[in-house]
Amino acid sequence: MKKQRPINLQLQTIHFPITAISSILHRVSGVITFIAVGILLWLLALSLSSLEGFQYAIEIMGSFFIKFIIWGFLTALIYHICGGIRHMLMDFSFIDESLSVGGISAIVTFIITVILSILAGVFVW
Numbered sequence: 001m002k003k004q005r006p007i008n009l010q011l012q013t014i015h016f017p018i019t020a021i022s023s024i025l026h027r028v029s030g031v032i033t034f035i036a037v038g039i040l041l042w043l044l045a046l047s048l049s050s051l052e053g054f055q056y057a058i059e060i061m062g063s064f065f066i067k068f069i070i071w072g073f074l075t076a077l078i079y080h081i082c083g084g085i086r087h088m089l090m091d092f093s094f095i096d097e098s099l100s101v102g103g104i105s106a107i108v109t110f111i112i113t114v115i116l117s118i119l120a121g122v123f124v125w
Helices: 019-050 051-061 065-091 099-124
Strands: none
Touching: 019 051, 019 065, 019 099, 051 065, 065 099
16 A cells, blocks of 8 residues: 655645644743743842842843843733633634634734734833
């Protein structure tokens, strides 16, 4: 019995559907949010330790690079929340679980995330 397998799998030709991209990004944003909680808790502990620690935390937060990282954390958190709400709406049957509706809801999630990410950038800077 001969199996029909691809001889040369070219990864550049594989295209994921928008729902798969949304699901993968939801998992990645969850990992980023988990890591960010630890970093932000360290920064909070530093700022609450003493007056010098508070001044050092202010210096850290004044850097453009750190503001950019905080904006990235906020963007990941925003996407994770929007994706979570999307999944909950599908789980409770408020929106249909068909492929077409799933694609539309993924696009809406991306659009809402971009808008809220821009607002978070304005808030950070």
